[in-house]
Amino acid sequence: MTTTHAYGVTVEWTGNLGSGTDSYRSFSRDHEVLADGKAGIAASSDPAFRGDPARWNPEELLVASVAQCHMLWYLHLCAAGGVTVTEYEDHARGVMTMDESGGGGQISEVVLRPEVTVADASMADRARSLHGDVAAVCFIARSVNFPITHTPVVRVRED
Structure with missing residues (x-):
């Protein structure tokens, strides 16, 4: 019998600066990585890709x-x-x-x-x-x- 384990996470984009993804530069790459019962992880993209260097990528x-x-x-x-x-x-x-x-x-x-x-x-x-x-x-x-x-x-x- 095979045993499996499932891991559910939610990635929630928090980077809408008002105009959504109208252009490559119009939005933030900021997001939260969430899982039930755990503190969120503040994340973004790598700074080389317009991300916030203070957040995990x-x-x-x-x-x-x-x-x-x-x-x-x-x-x-x-x-x-x-x-x-x-x-x-x-x-x-x-x-x-x-x-x-x-x-x-x-x-x-x-x-x-x-x-x-x-x-x-x-x-x-x-x-x-x-x-x-x-x-x-x-x-x-x-x-x-x-x-x-x-x-x-x-x-x-x-x-």
Whole structure:
């Protein structure tokens, strides 16, 4: 039996400046990303596409999804594999490559740079190697068509 999970979100455009989409420059790209029972996410397009730089854009949210899924599966694998992680921070970066026509593009890569602290030096090698196991189980990584690489740094907690 196949198990499925559904994820419903609402995207609500809030950028009508009075004349709707009369022209490319007549409207704001501002919108809210909403889901039942959760605080909204103030979003826009990338500033290169007339977006508000103070709001999240779809490309950032995609990179964040990749990084979050990697982290959550990594922590699970560490817990199951006897590695005690005490800190985790990732400075992920995604690259969008534009088509030569200038009309479209795609995310061409995401590089994860997790910095992990473990409780004991004996766990460091295993902690490093478990990053390589995440791609086989991460829902997001398995759903995208661009490469995801990682360059982890593992530290030992100083007492």
